Amino acid sequence: MTDTIHDLETAAHPETLRRVAIEPVSRVEGHGKVTLLLDENDHVHQVRLHIVEFRGFEKFIQGRPYWEAPVMVQRLCGICPVSHHIAASKAMDMIVGSTLTPTAEKVRRMMHYGQILQSHALHFFHLSSPDLLFGFDSDVAKRNIVGIAAAYPELAKQGVLLRKYGQEVIRVTAGKRVHGTGSVPGGVNKNVSIEERDYLLKDIAQITAWSRDAVGIARQLFEQNLDLYNNFGRFETHTLNMVRADGALDLYHGGLRARDMNGEILFDHYDYRHYWDVIFEDVKPWSYMKFPFLRSLGPDTGWYRVGPLSRVTHCDFIPTPLANQARKSFMAFNGGSATGATLGFHWARMIEMLHAAEVIHELLLDPDLQGNDLVHIGERQERGVGVIEAPRGTLIHHYKVDENDQITRCNLIVSTTHNNQAMNEAIRQVARQYIDGKKLTEGLLNHIEVAIRAFDPCLSCATHALGKMPLEVELLDVSGKQVDTLARGLDGTFCIPD
């Protein structure tokens, strides 16, 4: 076949092709499917990742009081709700004109890094390790967490306990393991008591040690399968991530950094409170998920990748010693080949998990956690933007609040949405590498899912829009000829297009 990867988005003559669907995509958060269109010789002509669920938080947060947002919007997700809890809180900090107290910032940081720890552990050990340890086309009956528990009981136990520890950090700081209330506009509603600190301190050395081991496993997988791991679903892309003022990896706060696919800086330390000047969202008719792009490059070529791989690769250093050492090793490995590999996500994710353990340890030793100055309120503002680096990538929350405290507008750009086009590119590349021209098997189709899982997508979070989105419906006959069409405009009214 001669199609370029880009062409695989839309086949020229879909009516002549055979459709194969992977539905649902398994071992990811949320509901999605992949469709492939193949000709009679099993050549691939179209590959799309569809997000088939529909949420609507941007709409139904409208009309609610602003202080409800951090608690309500986190219900987008059950895996990393803390990300939304904190991003919304940061936006509301702006609304209430707050400069966070040291205690508030550190309690929130610990909550967030607890979240990173548990989410990354969940993804590596529970969701991805079956593919990575048994093989992409291994026996499907064993390719799951139960199979891992039987074959690698110690590893499975570590995965469970790492996640449990992260959840406990969240419980201590947010009040509950899932969907807590600890972060409020302008601060937090509780500190960390001496008893809670000691409870978390007693296991942190073990957690750090297991996280180091996990980095070792990720590296070992690369070493043992160098060609596969280097080339699987590999594609060139721009990147976006947040960095601290000194260029360090910072998952809680910083400025935006974008690089082009050659590693050149497009913008750096960009004030995220004006993100819309550099990032915009495109809409495609076949997906509920939007397609963000860098404004300066446009929708066709301006898409980019976010998440652990971009963050670890494109920060200047990691401000904790073990993770920084692990990063150096990662960057130097095989001439830096892992930094651009889709499966490099797993290695980078484990480096971040180790970093999270180190940050939690540092924070637990900080007496500010026991402070009682929890909330600061300043001059009221109308607009609030909160950005963090969530486990899956850059997360943007943007609200407008009227003078009566009512939310009038909400825009969320979640990590998985940033990665929408990148995930589609990855699966198209995999389709070309492994599926094109071959007789389809379950194992081959799982290769597509392996590429999606590398991004650790959260499809629930990514499909939150609701309202008067522009929409066009076409009625086609069996030959693909258009019979009728109906369009809805931005104002919500329907019309028959010319």
Place this chain on the structure above:
Amino acid sequence: MSDTFQLDGKSVPFEAGQTVMQAALAAGHYIPHLCYHPEFKPHGSCKLCTVKVNGRTMASCTMPAEANLSVESDIDELNDLRRTLVQMLFAEGNHFCPSCEKSGNCVLQALGYDLEVHTAGFRHMFPERPLDFTHPDILLDFNRCILCELCVHASAEVDGKHIFAFSGRGIDKHLIINSTSGQLKDTDMALTDKAMQVCPVGVILKKRVGFSVPIGQRRYDKSPISAQALVDAPRTGAVHE
């Protein structure tokens, strides 16, 4: 003549003028209730406190205590009916506990837990009930109103302002604001009003407080409503005429 009655086989003392509910709570016996408030004259509207008195169903908050009554309360038949009443209240309004700031301090939610209400049981009605944001310090979220009438009484009888009232009948009955515009900003409602303190659910809220009380320190985090109600109940006869 005895000064006790029997409640679920136990002897309950009472003072002249007390209701069955008042005497039971004062003696440390819990009868589930929702619209009853020890500081206000009972009006028997929610029916959660229904008991069987000598075989007849009565609202225990309005039923005068009398010697030798035989009262049944904690029996499956009545608890099933109470559970159904709570389910109907959840289905009738828009009660989204996960993001409600009253969660953990809400009487309806606490009753739901205590009566083991695991599902709504009925199709949600999703009524349209716009919020009133107009007052600078007070938010009204009518989605959660259960028509307990406590704010109506508190505003009229304690605050002397008559800010709240009911309008409509049957399923259309709803809480309204007694001002020309129908908005709270055009009343003299103040944060210090008794009406601010009595709402058992999350309708009348002080603005910008939100989730300031952490999980674990909210009213019903430490003990269920069946225990908390006994702590709150007056020990001796608080009689309302």
